[in-house]
Amino acid sequence: MTERIIPVDVVGPIALDLAMNTGSIRVVVDPALKQARMVLTTEATSGPSADAIRDTTVSLTxxxxxxxxxxxxxxTGGSTTIRVGGNTMTFSGGNGVQIVNGNVHITGHGGGKVFVNGREVTANGPAGDAVTPITAxxxxxxxxxxxxxxxxxxxxVTGTLARLEYDGTSGTLTAERVGDLEAVVTSGSVIVGEVSGPLDINLTSGNVNIGAYSGHCARLNLTSxxxxxxxxxxxxxxLTVNATSGSARITGAAHLDVRRRVTSGHVQIS
Structure with a gap:
């Protein structure tokens, strides 16, 4: 296993700015905690995942x-992504993929390796080059x-974050409680138990579920x-709802100042 502890040499609440494209992210907010701590781990001791952890850049200001x-x-730099429903296919850097008589043929500069959930399953792939998921x-x-x-x-996210800005593509966010929530979601899923502050959602071909909203300003912008x-x-x-070929169902909102604009979508507010 490869592990890297990220030092956070300040006391009290912090503002975390994290960019991490794959793997898993776990955020725990603990009222009894005085100082933040962070660790990156992966099962591999060498190879691309271990290198990524070592090459992670950190700054504390x-x-x-x-x-x-x-x-x-x-x-996936220089990639092409195809989205169908809630599923995505991304092509980058190689030559291509062919499906012939049920057989999958992969050609490209990466040697035609196959990965499932971040782990290499190519029969002749060297174990040291295995890509294992990174957990933050x-x-x-x-x-x-x-x-x-x-x-x-x-x-x-477990516990209560004072504010969360989330930008995700085909990933899943699950959070217990958030004060302010701003989310940009593309073909992904967001499930939040409680939002107590301003809410701003931009959604494209994904799903958002807010269990209990008690803030003072909400904007929902939906595209499919x-x-x-x-x-x-x-x-x-x-409460402002803009829907273009999307669907929104909001309950308990009859007492709010509702503004809606719908273009071939469906919005139900009660």
Whole structure:
């Protein structure tokens, strides 16, 4: 296993800025914690994943922690992505893929290796070059905020974040409680139990579920996506919904100042 502990030499809440395209992200907010801590791990002791952990760049300025985990095995720069429903296919860097009589033929500069969930399954692939998933585990004091950018990493937040900015493509975000939430979602999924502050969602071909919204300003912008949200009696102010070929069902919002604009989509507010 490869492990790297990221030092956070400040006391109190921090602002985390994390970019990590694949793997898994775990954020735990602990009111009893005085100092944040972060660790990156992967099962491999060498190879692309271990190299990515070692090459991760970190900067700490005051209470602001910036972490950039490089793409494993070259990432998806210069890629083409095809999205159908909630599924994605990305092609980059190689020559191509052919399916002939049920057989899959892969050609390209990477040697035609096959990976499933980040692990190499090529029969003749050297074990030392295996790509294993990277896990980022971050423990934060109360009142911390986070900005997370990812392609396909699954992100789980437990506890209460004061603010979360999330930008995800085909990944899943699951969070218990968030104060302010700003999310840009493309072919991904966002599930948040409670949002108590301003809410701003931009959704393209994905799914968002907000269990209990009690903030004072909400904006939902949908393009071929689905939103389910329940507003509480504590929610106030304006609710703006723009839907283009999307679907939104919001309950408990009859007492809010509702503004809606629908273009060949479906919006139900009660």
């Amino acid at each position: 005051g209470q602001n922690l910036r972490v950039r985990v490089p793409d494993v095995a070259g990432g 585990t971050i423990h934060l004091p109360a009142k911390s905020v986070a900005a997370i950018s990812t392609n396909s990493a699954n992100t789980v 996506g689905n939103v389910r949200m329940a507003a509480t009696a504590q929610a106030t102010g304006r």
